[in-house]
Amino acid sequence: xxxxxxxxxxxxxxxxDQRNYLELDTPLLSPDLIPExxxxxxxxxxxxxxxxxxxxxxxxxxxxxxxxIWMKKIIAQHRTNVYQICKCFRNxxxxxxxxxxxxxxxxxxxxxxxxxxxxxxxxxLVAFLDSGPAFRPPFDRITxxxxxARYAGFDLFEAAKKSxxxxxxxxxxxxxPPPGLDIPGLYDLIFxxxxxxxxxxxxxxxxxxxxxxxxxxxxxxxxxxxxxxLYFRGIELANxxxxxxxxETVRRFFESESAAKExxxxxxxxxxxxxxxxxxxxxxxxxxxxxxxxxxxxxxxxRLIMTLCRRSTIDSVLPFSAEMYA
Numbered sequence: 001x002x003x004x005x006x007x008x009x010x011x012x013x014x015x016x017d018q019r020n021y022l023e024l025d026t027p028l029l030s031p032d033l034i035p036e037x038x039x040x041x042x043x044x045x046x047x048x049x050x051x052x053x054x055x056x057x058x059x060x061x062x063x064x065x066x067x068x069i070w071m072k073k074i075i076a077q078h079r080t081n082v083y084q085i086c087k088c089f090r091n092x093x094x095x096x097x098x099x100x101x102x103x104x105x106x107x108x109x110x111x112x113x114x115x116x117x118x119x120x121x122x123x124x125l126v127a128f129l130d131s132g133p134a135f136r137p138p139f140d141r142i143t144x145x146x147x148x149a150r151y152a153g154f155d156l157f158e159a160a161k162k163s164x165x166x167x168x169x170x171x172x173x174x175x176x177p178p179p180g181l182d183i184p185g186l187y188d189l190i191f192x193x194x195x196x197x198x199x200x201x202x203x204x205x206x207x208x209x210x211x212x213x214x215x216x217x218x219x220x221x222x223x224x225x226x227x228x229x230l231y232f233r234g235i236e237l238a239n240x241x242x243x244x245x246x247x248e249t250v251r252r253f254f255e256s257e258s259a260a261k262e263x264x265x266x267x268x269x270x271x272x273x274x275x276x277x278x279x280x281x282x283x284x285x286x287x288x289x290x291x292x293x294x295x296x297x298x299x300x301x302x303r304l305i306m307t308l309c310r311r312s313t314i315d316s317v318l319p320f321s322a323e324m325y326a
Contacts, residue, residue, distance in 0.1 A: 001316070001317060004305075004309060005319075008304075008308060009085060009301070012085065012106060012129070013085070015124075015128045016083040019081070020081065021081040021082060022078075022080050022083075024070075024082050025084070026074070026084065027070060028086065028089075029062070029063065029064075030064050030069065030070070031060075031270060032062075032269065032270040032271055032272040033065070033069060033269050033270070033271065033272075034068060034217075034257075034272075035260075035271050036257060037260035040090065040093075040266055041062050041063065041065055041089070041090070041267050042089045042091050042267070043267050043269065044060070044061055044062070044063065045058035045059065045060055046058065046059045046060075060270070062270075063088075063089035064086075066088055066105060067084050067086050067107055068107065068298070069272070071296075072278065075292065075294060076278040076291055079289075080111065081109065082108065083106070083107065083108035084105075084107050084108075085105070086105055087102055088102075088103055091266075095315075095322040095324075095325045097313050098235060098314055099322070100302065100314060100315075100318065100322035100325065101325045103301075104300075105300065105301060106297075106300075106301045106304070108297050108299075109295070109296040109297075111293070111294050112292065112293055112294070113293070114219075114226060114242040114293075114295050115218070115226045115240050115242040115295050117295060118240045118295040118297050119139070119141075119206055119228060119240065122238065122299075123138060129308060131307075131308055132308075134202070135232060135308070137204070139203065139204040140200050141206045142199075142205065142208065143224075144156065144207060144208070144209055145209065145224075147195050147199065148190070151195045151198040152173060156187075157211065160183050160187075160211065160213060166183055166186040166190070169190065170189055173190065173193070173194045175189055175190065175193055177189055183213050184215070187211065187213070187214060196234070197234070201233050203232075204230060204232045204237075205230070205231045205232070206229070206231075207231060208227075209224040210225045210227045210229075211223065211224060212224055215253060216241065217241060217244045217250065218242060218243070219241070219243065220244075220249075225241070227239070227242075228240050230299075233307065235303055235307065236300075236303075237299060237300055237304055238297055239297070240298075241295065242293075243294050243295060243296055245279050245290070245291040246279065247276045247277065251276035254273060258273075279291040305317045
């Protein structure tokens with residue numbers, strides 16, 4: 001298993017190297033993070049050289065849940081296709097089946113591309129990995145709205161517009177939403193229990209065009225976001241955006257998610273409130289230069305290896321058991 005894991009990782013590197021993507025190696029410890037109210041992080045402290053003797057001389061840092069914050073800074077400076085294979089960390093999750101608090105992420109960004117270009121690239125990657133007939137592209141494709149209509153039996157966007165309609169649909173489906181749950185919360189409840197279990201398990205499936213009321217840093221197009229997630233055998237493998245590059249939109253996202261994080265997070269972290277400034281046009285010798293149009297994919301490499309090796313748990317493809325975190 002260790003040999004096969006190493007072979008797959010080498011093959012992934014070969015795929016991106018052959019296409020002239022720059023491999024990055026960014027920090028795992030960060031003084032600030034992108035605020036994401038849906039996940040928890042790990043905090044640690046750096047002692048100053050005299051910190052052991054001086055009480056309170058420690059500076060907090062956080063283990064990254066994704067290298068996105070660093071990779072986008074490099075994209076803003078160098079405007080080039082990039083990829084990275086690195087360890088990421090998410091707190092408060094189960095261990096062994098599909099999760100590990102420490103896991104391996106493959107993240108890649110393509111310039112002058114949108115989410116559909118990234119979907120085609122991901123199909124090429126899977127084909128390059130010689131993944132066998134079951135996992136072979138092309139992937140099936142369905143929009144979130146189509147999935148809700150097919151499996152939950154209602155029009156997602158119409159229900160989201162009418163007061164009480166989403167809650168009524170949840171109750172019709174036999175779910176029992178807690179009082180006061182907002183539209184994104186009701187969406188998650190219905191999706192997890194009434195939609196996700198019915199997604200095609202026989203072939204890889206790209207779930208497209210997420211509703212705009214679910215906040216993320218994807219480009220908005222009408223009432224949807226240019227975003228997809230890749231599923232196979234009921235397992236979420238990857239998440240992709242056409243990256244939002246409007247500085248004001250990024251700034252507002254940071255503000256709203258920071259506020260949500262302050263209210264709900266068990267582990268609070270510092271936020272880089274100047275991050276949005278990397279998207280401002282920069283003056284160069286050739287004139288002004290904006291943050292490039294690009295699309296990024298975050299792919300759980302342990303889950304991909306598990307799928308390629310036809311294993312049923314993430315624990316079975318890790319060098320050391322995730323149960324060590326139990």
